[in-house]
Amino acid sequence: MNIGDVADRSGLPPKTIRYYEDIGLVRPARSGNGYRAFSENDLHKLAFLGRARALGFSIEDCRRLLGLYEDSGRESAQVKAVAEEHLAEIDAKIAQLQAMRDTLAHLVRTCHGDARPDCPILSDLAGDPA
Amino acid sequence: MNIGDVADRSGLPPKTIRYYEDIGLVRPARSGNGYRAFSENDLHKLAFLGRARALGFSIEDCRRLLGLYEDSGRESAQVKAVAEEHLAEIDAKIAQLQAMRDTLAHLVRTCHGDARPDCPILSDLAGDPA
DNA sequence: ATAAGGGTTCCAGTCACTGGAAGCTCAAGA
DNA sequence: TCTTGAGCTTCCAGTGACTGGAACCCTTAT
Numbered sequence: 001m002n003i004g005d006v007a008d009r010s011g012l013p014p015k016t017i018r019y020y021e022d023i024g025l026v027r028p029a030r031s032g033n034g035y036r037a038f039s040e041n042d043l044h045k046l047a048f049l050g051r052a053r054a055l056g057f058s059i060e061d062c063r064r065l066l067g068l069y070e071d072s073g074r075e076s077a078q079v080k081a082v083a084e085e086h087l088a089e090i091d092a093k094i095a096q097l098q099a100m101r102d103t104l105a106h107l108v109r110t111c112h113g114d115a116r117p118d119c120p121i122l123s124d125l126a127g128d129p130a
Numbered sequence: 131m132n133i134g135d136v137a138d139r140s141g142l143p144p145k146t147i148r149y150y151e152d153i154g155l156v157r158p159a160r161s162g163n164g165y166r167a168f169s170e171n172d173l174h175k176l177a178f179l180g181r182a183r184a185l186g187f188s189i190e191d192c193r194r195l196l197g198l199y200e201d202s203g204r205e206s207a208q209v210k211a212v213a214e215e216h217l218a219e220i221d222a223k224i225a226q227l228q229a230m231r232d233t234l235a236h237l238v239r240t241c242h243g244d245a246r247p248d249c250p251i252l253s254d255l256a257g258d259p260a
Numbered sequence: 261a262t263a264a265g266g267g268t269t270c271c272a273g274t275c276a277c278t279g280g281a282a283g284c285t286c287a288a289g290a
Numbered sequence: 291t292c293t294t295g296a297g298c299t300t301c302c303a304g305t306g307a308c309t310g311g312a313a314c315c316c317t318t319a320t
Contacts, residue, residue, distance in 0.1 A: 002266075002267070003266095004265095004266070004267080013308090013309085014267090015309060015310085016307085016308065016309090018268090018269095019307075019309090033267080033268095033315085034267080034315080034316085035266090035267055035268080035316080036267085036268090044256070044257075048255050048256055048257070051255045052255050054230075055230050055233060055255075056227070056230045056234075058306080058307090059306075065252070068252065069255070072247060073247065074249075075246065075247065076241055076242050076244060076245075076246055076247060076248060076249035076251075077242075077244055079241065079249045079251050079252055080238060080241045080242075081243075083234060083237060083251050084238055086234065087231065087234050087235060087238055090230055090231045090234065093227055094224060094227050094228060094231065097186070097220055097223055097224050097227070098224060100184075101220050101221065101224065104185055104186075104213060104216065104217050104220065105217060108210060108213050108214055108217055111206055111210045111213070112206050112210075113210035113211075114205065114206060114207055115205045115206075115207065116206055117202060117203065117204045117205065117206060118206060119198075119206035119209045121195075121206075121209050121210065122195070122199050122209055124181070125181045125195060125199070126178055126199060127174075127177055127181065132298075133297085134297065134298085143277090143278085144297095145277070145279085146276085146277065148299095148300095149276075149277060149278090153276095163285060163286080163298085163299095164285085164299060165285080165297090165298060165299080166298085166299090183276090188275080188276090189275080189276065
């Protein structure tokens with residue numbers, strides 16, 4: 001399979017697939033003409049990576065997960081630990097965004113949004129005492 | 131004021147303040163010795179930037195907001211538009227993270243997390259039919 | 261013969277900093 | 291007066307995970 005085929009079948013852009021090879025996540029063979037020659041296993045790995053990335057795992061987490069996936073001697077506790085840590089990070093990020101959202105939504109509600117210059121959003125950013 | 135003072139009073143690291151000067155967000159004067167000499171107004175602007183960044187506004191949004199803040203002829207509708215657009219982006223990001231979170235939490239719940247190798251997290255990432 | 265549509269490499273840019281090196285200035289103490 | 295240490299300066303490189311673009315090669319069809 002050429003890179004375009006695996007791109008179509010994995011849903012990853014060719015650029016991303018080349019990048020994953022650069023950083024050693026996949027190691028496709030090469031044809032005589034210099035083209036990458038992907039096996040079904042390569043495709044499978046790339047699809048795995050695509051799903052892991054879609055769940056927000058970092059590249060380094062993906063590398064670990066792929067390593068565990070290919071290690072028949074793994075313990076599921078290792079996988080779960082990676083996932084739980086990531087889950088905690090997601091929860092922290094959601095909490096942070098939610099706090100921003102609440103503040104911002106309040107400010108937007110109190111702003112007239114008309115032709116006059118006075119604006120509680122700017123007042124808040126300027127640190128004016130409410 | 132030297133950069134250390136404004137750093138303390140604005141809560142921004144010196145590195146960040148220099149960076150903000152680099153990209154033209156503040157333009158402190160210079161003392162004879164080459165040190166940056168910040169005015170109260172510079173400090174005020176930096177604090178403004180710190181609060182805007184804390185609400186997740188991009189640097190370019192911050193530039194716009196600061197411009198509006200200093201433009202007495204602004205219309206509050208302009209400010210509100212910037213804020214509403216950013217709010218929509220935050221909402222989209224929260225929704226995306228929440229979706230990840232739900233999937234991931236489910237997978238974590240179903241994983242034994244013991245010494246055995248079989249793991250529904252890996253099975254899901256591998257695309258195994260549930 | 262040529263043109264289109266693959267593929268290849270390499271370099272630069274994104275965003276908002278952050279770390280580190282090398283060197284200058286200033287205030288205080290011995 | 292000398293020295294020490296803290297604080298300031300600039301510049302360069304790295305972060306994460308790609309993405310865009312240039313320049314060039316390979317294959318297939320017309």
